[in-house]
Amino acid sequence: MTDAPRYVVEKYIVSIRDDDHDARFTVRRNGKAFYIKVSPSQFVNSPMMIDKFISFVKVLRSGKEVLDIYDTDVYEWVTAPFELLFAELAPNPPGDPKDIRITLHDHLFSEFFVFTLDVIDEKRCPRRIAAETSPYRPSYVRFDDNFLDELEAWTLFYDPARITLSFKDPEDALFKPSEKVLIDSGQTECFFKPCNSGVQIIRELETYRKIQAAGLDSQFNLCHVHGVVMDDCGFILGILLTYIDCGGCPLSTRIHPEELDDPIPAIRNRWLNQLDTTLTALHKAGIVWGDVKAENVLIDQDNNAWITDFGGGYTDGWVDREMAGTVEGDLAGMSKLKKFLFPSENSSGSQIHDRYGDTI
Known part of the structure; x- marks a missing residue:
């Protein structure tokens, strides 16, 4: 029996509307992203599967166990039909896994494949969709030159291609998003915080500017801003902050x-x-x-x-x-x-x- 290929369900999106049962999943394997859409409107002659998937969406929407169904049960149901495609389209990289080096640019703008999961006569049928552009792109903000000039006066800009994901097991960088990254040729650990809104990042950067100007980040338990991440189109993708080794525990x-x-x-x-x-x-x-x-x-x-x-x-x-x-x-x-x-x-x-x- 062949072992199942390794992959990770990175995230999913469902609507908060009770009458919308579509779901989208992002799966990552060997540095490549698979975007999978599942919609009951694509189920043909499959009433049992429609009922099953609607119950799955309820689990994802609530974030809790529902009728003895867990989110991992949903993931397995969605991804199992794609495993051969995962292995074929994202083969294991050559060389020693210890030598794997994935940049933040590689992760945010990875090679991708788009699929839908059709269900015909109660059978799950993966279908690839041709796509030249990714259905998802990293969150980002763009500011005018005056704001960027002010920003440059007190912090640094970093190219995502010069930032490396950091894991204890280097191979994990092919499968997982990383909050811990390395800058300055791997000499400095940082926490990468993606941008979610222009208003939020403006306020946060202004607060960190004041903290830095007052020297509070060197006196108290407050993050220091090492810089901002900007791509070659002038989009700010996130902030580089002090990495707090807390094991993910607030x-x-x-x-x-x-x-x-x-x-x-x-x-x-x-x-x-x-x-x-x-x-x-x-x-x-x-x-x-x-x-x-x-x-x-x-x-x-x-x-x-x-x-x-x-x-x-x-x-x-x-x-x-x-x-x-x-x-x-x-x-x-x-x-x-x-x-x-x-x-x-x-x-x-x-x-x-x-x-x-x-x-x-």
């Missing part, structure tokens, strides 16, 4: 509400003190954090708490809309962070907690 995943000693109160107090000290310094410099929440606090491998994400906005349950983007909103959010860290303690805090309106 504060929101480190606190166990029912386990008050995991982590122990001393560690929680350490995090709260670090957050308070950093936020105080930001406010003294005239800088607002904005979207205060546990997901925007990263805990590194040395148990230090980092404030991240200065793109603006607010999150229901953390900062009220009318207070978003203000010092008062930051303080209200920090009060909720304190309660998140110490949900039931009432005697083990320090005087810094008074700043948020009450004590622990």
